[in-house]
Structures are given as C-alpha cells and as structure tokens.
Amino acid sequence: MPAKSRRPRLAVGLTATALAAALSAPAWADPAPAYADLLSRLGQTPSAAEAAALIDAAEARVRQSRVRPNPTAGLELENAFGSGPFSGIDNAETTLSLSQNLELWGRRGARVSVAEAEAATVGLRSRLALIDLAGRLALSYAEAETAERRADLAQEALDLNLADARAALKLVEEGREPLLRGIQGEAESAAARAAFDEASAERDAAFARLTVLAQLPTPVTSVPATLLDEAPARAPSATDPLTVQVAEAEREAAERRIGVERIRARPDVTASVGVRRYEAEDATALTFGLSLPLPLFDRNRGNIDAAQADFRAADARVASARQDARADRLAAVARLDASASRVSAADAGVTAAEEAYRLSRIGFEAGRISQLELRATRAALISARNAALDARLARVRAEIDLARLEGRAPFGDAR
Template structure:
C-alpha cells in the first residue's frame, strides 16, 4: 500500500473577499482635487497624470509583472512521501522519502529573463500611456482655450449686431432708409445669437472632454487660463526623426521582440528533462533493520520534446520582428503627417493674423462709420461683419489644429517632459 502525502498551504485573503463589489470599486476609484479657480495647463496635466484611470491601470500591470519576476526566481518545491508495506506490525516495512526536482537546461534563468522582459515592456507601456495622456490633456486644454475665445468673439459679434440693429432702427425712424434695412439687421443679429449658442455648446463640450482626462464627469474649474493666441513651436523635422528611435512606442516593440526571444529560450530549455533526487530511510520491522535510500529519476524525452511549443515561440518571435518593422514605418509616417499639419496650421494662422484679420477689421470699422453717417448701406456693414467673423473663426480653427498637431507629435515621440511654452509666430 502506497500513501503519498502532499502538504499544500493555501492562504485565502478572506477579509478582501468579504468586501462587497461596490466597496472594492470605491477603494480603487481615483479622485481628483479639481480647483474651482482658473485652470492652467500644468495644473491640468498634474490632475490627469495623478487621477487618470487608464494610467493607473498601466501602473497596476507593471506592479503585477514585478510579482511575476518574484515567482520566476522560485525553485521547485520538494516532495515528501511515505510508503507502508503490509498492515501487520510484525512484518511491516515503512519507507520515508524526500524527493527534490532539479531544473536542468537553464530553465530558471530563461524564466527570469522572460519575466524581466515582460516587466520592461509594461514599463514602456506605462511611459507610452503617460505620453498619450499628456497629449490628450494638452489638446483638450487648448480646445477649451480656443472655444473660450470663440465664445468671446461670438458675444462681441452679437453686441456688434445689436448696435447695427439700433443704428438701422434710428435711420428707419428718421426716414433715411427702408424698413428692409432694419429687417436685415435683425436677421443678422439672430444669426449672431445662433453662432453664440453654438460656440457656448462647443465650450461646454470642450470643458467636459478636458475634465474627463482626470475622470471627472462634471468640470468644476472656472475657465482655462492661458494665451489662446500663442502658437506651439515648430522644431526641425530631422530632430524629431532622430528622437523617434527613443519613443516608448518603438522601444516597446523592440522589447517585445526580446521578450519573445526570451520565451523561445524558455521553451527550448524545457526540452531538457528535469532531474529528481530522492533521499530517505526504510524500516524493516521483521528484520529490525534501518536502511538508507538514495535515488535518481529522469524522464526520457521520446515522444514529447516540447517541439510544438518551441515552434510556436519561434514563429511568434518572427511576428514580433515584423511588427517592429511595421510600427517603425507607421510611426515615421504619423510623425511626418503631424509635422506637416503643424507647419500648415502655423502658416495659415500667421497669414490670417498679418494680412486677413487687420484688413477685415479695418473694412468693418469703415463700413460701420459710413453706415452711421449714411454713406453706406447696411448690406455693406453686414458683409464686412460676416467677413471678419469668418476670418476670426478660420484663425481659431487653424490655431486649434496647430495645438492638436503639436500634441500628436508629443504623443508619437512619447515626450514626458514639461510642455514647451507656446510662442508667437
């Protein structure tokens, strides 16, 4: 009769399981202390980097992979066995034996290396996620700034339309123009109010999008504080391409190749069977003898040589290398596209500010004064007003596109440094 005793110690965290799902959820919920005062870009970045749930999840994954390295260092447990032959005490033979598996073929070292490469990949994933959050916050922050400016311009347009309506009403009362002029003025004022409502709605959406980066569904900050007219800098494309090789996204793909190579090494080491050493004692009651027992056992790899798992690991290594090449090409193209968009947006903004906006403002001022003096019709004022508003709206769109492109470049390069100060063109 053979009796094998296996001692397993199971430690169950009962206190953790006693919590309700809602309690565990509340314990892991990140809360951001969002100020009600005006919000700066640095404050928004600090809020998002400290309370973004996606960033927290990436950090938890890194902590989990630290634990896998700890487990990879662990050696196999010994096994204790007891063997009793014959149930009669006088003729009974009792054998006590301790078996210790010995890993061969470099299994432990390969296992540790694979776990470390996995942790390196998770660390770069955290860096990439941090850069992604920074880029999203930067783009959302400047969207709020631009939306605030557009709302201000829309409010100014409404005030201008109100003055034009009042002037048209006075001229109609004096009998200088047809009542049709006043009707046109009121229609233009209604259009300006619609534009103001649209700008207000876009501002609300932009504020919510920014607050969502730090997991706040309802923004509390009063307004975004910054220079909405400032443009992001335009570094040399060659300099950006040189930095691309050190981006977390590309480094992560390189580490994935190394991790797959390490996993292939693990599967290759498993082709070597492990050795089991046995040490024990045997008691023969009938003869009254105690005997020492020494033993060695090793599997014979006749059928299972781990050939399938090794082939799979090698093919996945090839896949990781192909993915590295594809990621390099994709990131290079994305960087070139974002750079071109930034350059175009800067040129468009500069052209509008230097040539279009001053001329449109001057034309509106002249048309307004001429209309009040009776030299121009209201249609001239309306056209000048519409031209100025369209030019300002186009300038704001170009400015927002510039900041979004700069944020995209920051995301691609994985830049986790403080955001560079925007400069005037």
C-alpha cells in the same frame, strides 16, 4: 403695417435681444488650473493608477519567476497488511523521502529572462498610456479654451450685430434707408443670438469634458490660462518612438520564449533522498534516486515552432512600427510647420478684417456705403477670427501627434 408702428417694435426687439445676451453671461467663474498643473497630476488619474498596478503585477511576476520550486515530501509503507509474514507491520518497510526538481539546463534563468522582458514591455506600454492620456488632456484643454473663445466671439458678433442693427434703424427713422433694412437687421440679430446660444452650449460641454478628464473636484467655468497661444518647442528626438520601443520589447520577449520552449524539451530531472525503516531487521538505510521523463513521444516541437512563429511575427511588427513611425513623424512635423504658418496667416487676416470692418462702419454711419457692404465686412471679420481659432487648435493637434511619436507629453514631459 405702417412704418411708424413697425419701427418701435424693431427697437423693442433689438433691446430684448441685447438684454437676453447680457443676462446669459455667467455671473461667476471657477477657472481651470493651468495645463502644466493638470499635467503634474496625471499620477492621480484612474488611467495612471491602472498603469501603476500593471507595472506592480509585472514586477511581482518577475519576483515569482526567481523562486525555486518547492520540494516534495513522500511517505511510503511497503510489505504491510498483506498475508503470511506480511499480515501486519512487523516486516514492513517504511520510507520517508524528499524530492527536489533540479531545474537543469538553465530552466530558472530562462524563466526569469522572459518575465523580465515582459515586465519591460509592460513598463513601456504604461508610459505610452500616460503619454496618450497627456495628449487627451492637452486636446481637451485646448478644445475647452477654443469653445470659450468661440463663445466670446459669438458674444462679440452679437454685440456688433446689435450695434449695426441700431445704426440701420436710426437711418430708417431718418428716412435714409428703407424699412426693409431694419427688418433685416432684426433678423440678423436673432440669428446671431441663436449662434451665441449654440456656442455657449458647446463651451459648457467642453468645460464638462475637461472637468471629468482632469478629475477636478469642481466644474470648470472658465479657462484663464492659454494653451492655444503657446508655441510648441520642438527638439530632435534622439531615441526611437515609444511605439517602436514597445514593438522591440515584445520581440525580445518572444525571442526569449523560444529558449524557454527549447529547454522544456529537455528532461526535467528530479533528485530524491530518503530514509527507509526495516521493521524486521530493526534497521534503517538511506535511499537516493533520480527521475526524469523519457522524451520518446513529446519533444515539445509544436510549442517550439509556435514560439518561433511568434518571434517572426513580432519581428515583422518591429519593421512595420519603424516604417509607420518614420512616416508619421514626417507627417506630424509637416503638419506642425504648416499649422504655424497657418496661424501667422490667420492672425494677419484678422488684423486686415478688423481694419476693413472699422472703415466700413465709419462709411456706413456716414451714409457712404450700404448695409450689405457692412454686413459682408462684419461676416468676414467673424470668419477670420474663427479661422484663427481653427489654426491654433490645429497647431495643438499637430503638437500632440508629434509629442506622442517622440515619447513625451505635449507642451511638457510626462513623469
């Protein structure tokens, strides 16, 4: 194909690519609320509702554990409907009695103690669940912001590619570059267009995930507030991590269950009082009684041993949780410090890449450098900007990990 007929087609292709990029930009936007606003709405999410319901259930079990057992009413008719003098009810003895379990040996107190320990464990687990939810929300918010910025970078890369391709086409028309350079520019523009389409799809998917996780009434189409640029404010933690607190609460509940099982091995005493009616004598009398099982065969040893084994396991989990929390916190602090340094280095790299591309573009238009050199500096600029985004997202992830270990929401505090 003659070069003169090929050049107009190159120009038409570049124009079509530029028009498609312009038409693909969103004409409207429904911005997402700030992360702090979404954090304040955590109590309205299904996970928060589940946590609140579990706490209510645990508190209800504590109230129930304080309730004494109901008394037992009994009615007995003796010496009636037999033979001889006992053929009717003239010589019958009727007894109306009321029995009550005395709950000796501290049974009720031990039961309440276990229920309270279990309720404390549920409360800590619910708080940990809210912090995990806040971490997922922060990550989803940062990923949505990252995807939006990547789409913007892809749009900018496409614009730069188109501008470079037009400059190359102009040089081709002037005879200063071979036709091959124009064809390469058109191919690079098509590739940049495909990269922009992919980045736009990832952005829309990230917006959808944020909309669902944050329980927003309308789909998110932009993230105006920034979380990527917010530097985490780290403060030393004065308390044990929540994971350790949960393990300690479980150990406390396990230890109290040992007391419950030991008390169950003791006789369960029941007292009774009643009134007996003697029909033959036309008289009444009171009856008193105590009943208790004889611990001849079942002394609850199996349940006591099982409760003690459960306590040993819970104690081992506390030790393991402390070790893991200590190691995880050191690693999270190191990652956060490294990510902060990485952000600074990436920003410096972006500044250098922007200056290198600016000088390369000037040199290319003046004919002092080749298109290959311009392409290399442009690729370096795009790579540097994406590396800066990766560094910021890594910093957010490190803050999320550290915040979970410190029992707080990232970039805030869960209520």
